Amino acid sequence: MRSPDSRERVRLSDIADEAGVSVATISKVLNGHGDISPATRARIEGLLTARGYVRRSQRERPPGGLIELVFHEFEASWSMEIIAGVQEVAKEQGLAVVVTESGGAHSLGEQWIEGVLRRRPAGIVLVASAVLARQRARLAARGIPSVVVDSAGDPPADVPSVGSANWAGGLAATRHLLELGHRRIAAITGPSDMLCSFARLDGYRSAMATAGLDVDPLWVRFGTFHVDFGRDAAREILALPDRPTAVFAGNDLQALGVYDAARERGLRVPEDLSVVGYDDIAPARWVSPALTTVHQPLRRMGVEAARMLLDPSARTAAGGVARVELATHLVVRASTAPPREG
Incomplete structure (x- = not known):
């Protein structure tokens, strides 16, 4: 292995x-x-x-610059929490934050990578996005590290990541409804190409199985993490002959859509329909009735990712790169109650 001195002598x-x-x-x-x-x-x-070439400007560059923060899709309430966490660390280090949206694509195009190489950030935080292997090689050649937050799939083996306990969150949400006495519980989740969608749904399925309950396939819907999809999915679910008495939504925006669909059918929340969301964004506290939801530590996820990005030792763990999973917990508010039926 080359010593640091020999690496710097590469011409x-x-x-x-x-x-x-x-x-x-x-x-x-x-x-x-x-x-x-x-x-x-x-x-x-x-x-x-391979030769460990380090540009003189990189070796001597003083602290400063910026952190590139890339979102798969920008949604104000959810995204702002992560931005606030990254900004907190960036401010401590005298860095600025540049925010980019990939426009719904989980992988990033060549135009983006060219812009990043020109901006030369201290590092990149990728939210539900990923860089291709050849793009990672280009970043590595410039000494630009990256960290993935809430990875859409399994993160690349050489990229550290920060996530949350999605399976445990889905389990806690469903157990809460079961403890209230619900047995017909539907689940609305996110895109079928995102790991968190399956993890939350798997938590729901595990809770139902543990209670000895079958899940009717008609009770489960995959789609976008948007209000419109939550509304459309709930319309279908609530039109079933033996409709569910409760809905676990994959995020708070979907849950707000469920509220709309319930109102359209003349159903009251929680008297006629209990609803649980996921994320605990600000609107969950403001909506009426206030939404019971799973708190995902979005701001802390941003903080941990930024710290990992700027501290090389934090990006490694025993046997490889760091994989951080933060705890989730249920926040019980006014949108859940025992079902009307016995």
Whole structure:
């Protein structure tokens, strides 16, 4: 293994010779110019990483710069909590925060990576988003670390992550409804390509199975984490001949949609229908009746991700990169009550 001193002695001319290109081409790659073929860029960046090349400007750069915060989808109440957590740490370190939205895509395009390389952030926090392997190689060649928050799927083996106990949250929400006496409990969850959607639903299924109850497939709906989908899914569920007496929604916005659907059918919450949400965003406290929900520590997730990003030692754990899972807990308010029937 090279020592830190030997890593710093690696010269651009050596890498250029090995790659079979000019020093000017190496410089273009380092400076994020787009007029290099993908194959040449990948070969050069692989050599830069393998040889441990560190630019002098990177070695001597004083503290400062920014944190790049990337959202799969920006939703004001939910996103602002994570932003506040990242901003808290950034402010402590004298950093700014740049917020980007990937427009619903879980992976990020080449235009985004080019912009990041030009901005040269201290690091990147990816919320329900991911960078491709070739993009991670480009970031690594520049010494730009990344951390994933609430990963859409299993995070890459070499990328640290921060999440919350989604399965336990789904279990707690459903057990609360069971303890109140509900037996016909529906579940609305998020997109079928997101890990948290399945984890929350698996918690619900586990609670129902433990209580010896079957789950009617018609009681379960996958969709978006938006009010409109919660409303549409609840309309279908509440129109069933033997409708559920309670709904566990995959997030608070879906739960607000359930409220709307219940009102349309002349049902009262919680007298005729109990509703539990997930996240504990501010509107959950303001809506009437106040929403029983699972508190997900969104702000703390942002804090932990930013700290992990800026502290190399925090990004590693025994046997590999760090995987942090924060606890969730149920917040009981006024949207749940025993069912009318016995």
